[in-house]
Amino acid sequence: MSKVNYNDLTELIPQALIDRVKKLSPAQLCDGMESLGIERNGCMDAGLMPLDDSKVLIGTACTVDTEDGDNFPIHVAIYQGKPGYVLVVAGKGYTERCYMGDLMGSAAEAVGLNGIIIDGYVRDKEGLASLSIPIYAKGIMQRSPAKRGPGEINTVVTCAGVKVKPGDLILGDYDGVTVIPRDRIEEVLEAAEKKDAYEEKRRATIAEYIKYKNRNESLPELAPAWVTDMINKK
Numbered sequence: 001m002s003k004v005n006y007n008d009l010t011e012l013i014p015q016a017l018i019d020r021v022k023k024l025s026p027a028q029l030c031d032g033m034e035s036l037g038i039e040r041n042g043c044m045d046a047g048l049m050p051l052d053d054s055k056v057l058i059g060t061a062c063t064v065d066t067e068d069g070d071n072f073p074i075h076v077a078i079y080q081g082k083p084g085y086v087l088v089v090a091g092k093g094y095t096e097r098c099y100m101g102d103l104m105g106s107a108a109e110a111v112g113l114n115g116i117i118i119d120g121y122v123r124d125k126e127g128l129a130s131l132s133i134p135i136y137a138k139g140i141m142q143r144s145p146a147k148r149g150p151g152e153i154n155t156v157v158t159c160a161g162v163k164v165k166p167g168d169l170i171l172g173d174y175d176g177v178t179v180i181p182r183d184r185i186e187e188v189l190e191a192a193e194k195k196d197a198y199e200e201k202r203r204a205t206i207a208e209y210i211k212y213k214n215r216n217e218s219l220p221e222l223a224p225a226w227v228t229d230m231i232n233k234k
């Protein structure tokens with residue numbers, strides 16, 4: 001191994017911020033990032049999905065840069081990992097080998113990592129699904145990973161279409177993986193909380209409309225004001 005660029009873990013994101021994020025959906029957070037002009041609204045590629053839809057993933061990013069199915073730096077990052085961190089493996093969407101399976105998954109669970117995201121494939125689908133640690137990948141492929149090294153740990157990477165810095169906030173659920181840049185978490189939360197309040201009002205309007213409809217009474221306006229405004233401007 002010639003040049004090794006393995007860096008320490010960043011500080012964990014404060015729990016108070018994580019708790020606020022947990023109350024919102026990825027869609028609301030993305031809408032918040034859209035309103036702030038954040039690139040790709042922090043959304044990783046649609047093909048990167050949870051192995052098990054019921055496992056929500058949230059934590060502070062520890063990035064791993066690798067390629068061609070090489071899982072050496074992923075091993076190192078797992079053994080250097082700590083609870084609260086999510087491994088974000090920038091595997092360049094490699095499709096000729098997998099990057100890891102259930103042995104590495106169970107080691108990560110033993111360490112207490114909050115989850116692993118792989119821009120590439122994994123194997124041992126059943127074994128991985130039986131663990132409690134959330135694993136997100138682009139698919140399943142049984143071919144052996146390479147073992148080459150060094151790769152990089154905790155450098156700025158691009159993972160599944162999104163730039164990720166060590167320490168960014170990572171959120172995964174059945175809708176996919178979302179990245180919130182660490183230095184913008186407060187602003188994103190404020191914008192997403194506004195969207196949440198708007199959605200609550202919309203739900204009330206729709207419920208009201210259904211009530212009138214069921215009573216065969218004349219219907220209240222269902223379209224949101226911004227739609228009506230745009231129609232009137234045309």
Ligand SMILES: O=C([O-])CC(=O)C(=O)O
Nearest residue numbers: 100101102103104105145
């Ligand atoms: O053997 C490997 O390198 C990957 C694997 O299948 C596991 O972690 O279970």
Ligand SMILES: [Mg+2]
Nearest residue numbers: 101102103124
């Ligand atoms: Mg295996």
